[in-house]
Each structure stands twice: as structure tokens, then as C-alpha cells.
Amino acid sequence: MQLHTIWFVIIAIFWVGFFVLEGFDFGVGMLHTIVGKTDIERRVALNTIGPFWDGNEVWLVVAGAGTFAAFPGWYATMFSALYLAFLLTLVALIARGVAFEFKGKSQNPRWQNTWKWCTTIGSLLIPLLLGVGLGDLLVGLPINQNHDYTGNFFDLLTPYGIWTGLTLVGLCLLHGATFLKLKTTDVVRERSRTVAKPLGLAAIALVIGHVIWTRVVANGADVPEPVQILAVIAVIFAARLAISDQYDGAAFAASVVAIAATVGSIFIDLYPRVMVSSTNTAYNLTVNNSASGSYALKVMTVAAVIFFPLVLLYQGWSLHVFRARVKTPTAPDAAQASSPPPSATTTP
């Protein structure tokens, strides 16, 4: 395999990893006001992702920075073309990022309410906008022979892109529900199961629609790729297991596969292109015409081989350390927990 192909795969892995990991905390962010009716219950939901979300977000950063290093042409065109979409994404990332840290730091109801909504809306907007962006890479944007974008903001809102965004939002919601079911107890877990029913059905419909639409857009073989069949099977399993009273781990594993296969399929259909030009296929950005030189790619490969396994190791260790369910404190605890220092208990 050529180096630029290896780097295309690495960048696809970063995006897949980002949606698998940050996907569940987007889901939890969107759902935390639904599965949590009281402040304590909402905090239980948010604390399931507390130790992880910041590290999960770095997957997006390395997807961006990795693209910059390995495919400067792709990075330059993508980020300048999706200008206002990325601006909105940044706003959402900022609001949501500080909301986790800031919300509990004051008991003022208006303060708490503001950050609660920042978490919810931010968690919705980010996968939606990034999904639109990923869909646009494949369906094509007006790009000229200099690889510069020639459209405006509304040209970014392609129907396929929007459907891809909605599909990712749907998958993140289901993924969040299976994560909450795995990581909480009692009433929060029950509500996660309840809400998983409509979410599961919606996710199945969105994924099947996405698979069909991708076949049309990708104008290759009419037969779905194996990975797309996998996505459909996995989302059905995830939806079914999510409403069951058991199989918490299996349900979560199924939603991992569903989201990974869906994001992965976009990149599989994209290759060897990285951005399609709707103006003229001759203006497509490809792994060939947008990649860095072989020396730079070799250096990056060495860096990835050294650091990436380490990242997997300590992120895995973090997931292991905080594997216990977050338990909702009982009434006397709750009274105590509402005033700092808060406390709650967990069970292994």
C-alpha cells in the first residue's frame, strides 16, 4: 500500500474513532435532560462521560491536524469551503466544552440552565454539522480547477449531506442510550431503555436510507458494500438490545459497530477521492493530488506508530478505571450531594 493510501486509512480511522467515542458523549449530552428529571439524575448522566469526553474530542483534533499534515490540499479546501459550517461547529464545541466544567460551579439557576442548554444543543449541532460536512465530501461541492470552493453557505446544505448529518445524530442518540444503559442504574437506566425504543427505530430508518442514498451518490456498484450491510445489521441489533433489560454490553457493542460502519462506509466510497467536485470530476481532490511528499508521510507514519498505540493503551485504561456504573444517590445522600462537596456512590 502506498503511503498516501495508508494515511487516508489513518484519517478515516480518526474520524471513525471520533464518532465511536465522542458519539456516545454527544448522545448523553442530548439525552441528559430526558433521562434525568432531577438535577442529581442529570448529573449522574453527565458523570458517566465526565472522565472521557475531553480525551474523546482529541480524535477530532487529530483528524484535522492529520489531514493538514498528510493532505494539505484536502485540509485547505475542506476547511475553507465549509467555512460557516465549521464556524458553527466551533461555537458548539466551545459552548459544550466549557459547559461541562462550568455548570456545577455555581448554584444560580440561570447559570445552570444556560450551561444545560449549551450541553444539549452543542451535542446535537456538532454531529449534525460534521455529518453534513462528511456527506458533502462524497456528494460533491462546487470546486474549481485551483481546488477552491466557488459556492456559498447554502450550497453546503446538500440533501445527501443533511441526511448524513441526521443519520449521525440518530446514531449518536442511540449510542448514548446504550452507553447510559451500560453505565447507570435504577431510574436513569430505565429511562434510557424507554427512550431507546423510538430512537432505535429512527436510527434504523436513517441508516437504511443512508445506505441506499450512498449507493446512488457513490455511482459505483449498485450492491451495498459489506460494511454497509454490517451497519444495517448492527443498528438493528443495537435497537433491539437497547430496549432489553439485559445485554447492556452487547447493546453498546452493537451501537459501536453501527456508528463505525456508517462513518467508515463514507470513506470507503470516497477513496481514492478525498473531495468530489460537483463542477467537474477533473477537479476532484484525490489522495494523489492533495498529499504531502513521501518524506513527510514517512515521518508522520513513524510518529503514528510510536504514539498511537500508547494513546489506545491509556485511553483504554481510562475506560477500564471508570468501568463502574454511576449510581443515583439515595434521598439523604442527594440532599448532601446538592451542596458542595457532592458525593455519590458507584457499584462495580
Add this chain to the structure above:
Amino acid sequence: MTNDLARWQFATTSIYHFLFVPVTIGLAFLVAILQTAWYRNGKPEYRRVTRFFGTLLLINVAVGVVTGLVQEFEFGMNWSTYSRFVGDVFGAPLAMEGLAAFFLESTFLGLWLFGWDRLPRRVHLFCIWMVALGSMLSALFILAANSWMQHPVGYKLNGAGQPVLNNIGALFTNPTFLWGYVHVILASLVTGSLVMLSVSAWHLRKRREARAFALTARVSVLVLLPAILIQMFVGNKLGEIEATYQPAKIAAAEAQWNNCQPCSFSIFQIGGGNNDQTPTQIIEIPHLLSVLATGTWNGSVEGLNELQSQYQKKYGPGNYIPDVFIQYWSMRVMAYLGALIMLLALWGGWLVHKGTLDRSKWFLRFGLWAVVTPFLMNTAGWLLTESGRQPWIVQGLLKTINANSPSVTQTDIWISLITFVVIYIALGAADLVLMLRYGRRDLDQEDGPGAGAGTAAPAAPALTY
């Protein structure tokens, strides 16, 4: 106009980002020191101050991280021509920063924050050191990238005239990088220790928790003093390096229009804008510019007029002189504030030696307010570095005027600029409210979370959020 707006946006967002970065780097290191002391002596007040300053660190990291995301995206959004041109070289350290530093910092921050009571004490201590290491590593990679813009090395030009990486080692042994990196780390330690000193001084003046905050005041002075003393030397050395590779930057910092040998340094001047070649210089110190720029008593410094005609011969017509007003004054703001901080640190060091630091009314009063100075000093330092590189975005290779995104309109940049300014003001206000509130809060009680970390079976970890 589009280019100017893009520059305003980059300057605004990166200056803002760098208000938080040095606090993160400095405080992470100081909190790690406090926790190490607690690990070794087991005294409860060490745990309590670790948690106290850890909270301030977390509030600050939250803003530092999200404003860093903006920087990461902004290269491609506003500077696509630049990104396409330099990605082969510049992208590598940026991607390494993500892989080696950001993952480390953020994963271990989560482990540290949620790991009180959950992790064995030794492992928990390891986590805060990994946070400190991660923050210092991220500065390392981004400065390697930035230094390449100041003094490009380790590349060759391909057929299209684009720089292509051919020696990664050169990026990390670039003299501009080596001295610049140490300069930034020391500035961060100065910033972090002045934040800690200020908070400690506030509590000591109120005579609350005097024992614990006398301890943190001492620790902050003991970090501040060597940091600022070494910084004076390192800053001077960096000036010499820049005078070698970017002579216009240093000539402009002294408003030195004509060649000189030996060269004096003016304390203040009146006038001295971009077109004023004969400012009234007040109190000139003979030989000082020669020493600063060349490290020798009688060194010669080329004037801006000479450099301009050399550059025109080499690169064609154009203006190759950076904004003299910005250079001259940012140099002085940085250097004078640095000198004031050094005096404060020497005073503090002497009081530590006498054992009266926590009772010196005047020192505590100055220590409380000195927290403003590092932020001004750091900002001035970056203005000196970045404005002094102009008109180049990459010295000698690409001009800033040719580097922005052709597809991005003026309206786009207005929208994003206003959005960022509004959000950053709100963010700054929220951050300030929290820093003031948590900086003036009492310490946790003895039985708070973390009291028994590692001593009992891991039970009852907190709902941290």
C-alpha cells in the same frame, strides 16, 4: 481588506488563547509539585491546597482547550493558501502535537479529576504529572511549527516552488525553536506562579488559612525566582538569534533606521511611528542594543533602511519593514514588566529567606496585583515575535498578503470575527467570575473527597460534575 480581517481574527483569537495557555502550563506544574509534596509528607493541608489550585487549573484548562480548537481549524478556514503551501512541513509538528500531547493531557486530566479516591495515590500523582507533561509537550510541537515560520529549516523547494520537508530533525534543533521554547516555558512558569502568589496573597491578607497559603506563597516564589532570572538570560539570547535570522524584527524593535556600531538602547522615545525616522529618544544607554542584538559590546546592527534595500534586491519591490511602533513598544512593555517581576521575585526570595513572606504587608499587596503583569508581558512578547515577522507569513518564503483563503469572502470573516469576539467576551467574563469566586473560596475540609485516597478501599467517588 479580507486579508486584514483574517489577520485581525488570527491575532485576536491567538492572543486570547495565549492568556490561558501559560496559566495551564504553569499551574499544572505547580499543582503537580504540591501533590508530590503531599504524597511524600502526607500532611492534610498539602492535599487541600492541591485540590484548591487544581480547581483553578480546571476552570482555566476548559477555556484554554476550546480556544485551542479554534486555532487548529483557523489555518484551513482563513489561510487555505498558506495551509496548502506549507502543510508538507508545518502540518507534521501540528499532527504530532495532537498525537503526543493533546491525548496525553486530556485523558490524564479526566483520570486525575475523577480519580481522587478511585486510583491509588501513586498512580493518581502520576496522572497530574502526565497532565503537566502533556501541556509542556503541546507547547513544544506548536513552537517547533511556529519557529519554522520565523526561520524555515529542514526543507527543500520542489518544482512548484513549495517547501517540502526533508529533515524533521532540523525543525526540532532550529535555534529559534530551542530558545523560543525555553522562553515560553519559563514565561508560563512565571505566569502560573504569579497566579498562585496572587491568590495566596489575597488569603494571607485576609488572614484565612494562613498556614496553607503561606506554604503556597513560598512555593510560588521559589518557582518564580529562578524562572524569571533564567528568563532574562534566555530572552536576551533569543533576541540575538532573531537578530541573526530576522534582523528587521530587532532593528524595528529599536526603531533603528540607520546602521549603527556600537548601538545604544533608548528607554523611551517620542514619535517613532512607521514614517518617523527621527524620533526623539529619551535616555539612551550606550552599547546596550549591541549587547542585546549581537552579544558583543561593539556589535553592529543593520538599520531598517539598509535592510529594506537588501530585501528589495533579493525579493523584488515591496515594503519589508514591520510595524515599527508595535515592535518598539512591545519590546519595552515586555522587557520592563519582566524587570519589575524580577524585582518582585528577588524581594520575595529575600522574604522567604528571612521567613517573613506571609507577614509582609507590602509584599502581599504587590503580590496580589502583580498577577496582571504576566498577561501583558506575554501578549507583548507575541506581538513582538509575530508582528516582527511581517510582511512574511513564512520568513522569506510566503507573504502574509498572499496567504489567505481565496474562497472566503469579507462577509464570512466579519461574521466569524464578530462571533468569536462576542463568545470570547462572554467566556472571559464567565472565566473571571469563576476564577475570582474559586480563588477566594475556603479550602475543602479535611474529610472532603481525596482525604483517604489510597488508604481505604476505593468507595464513594464524587459526582464530580
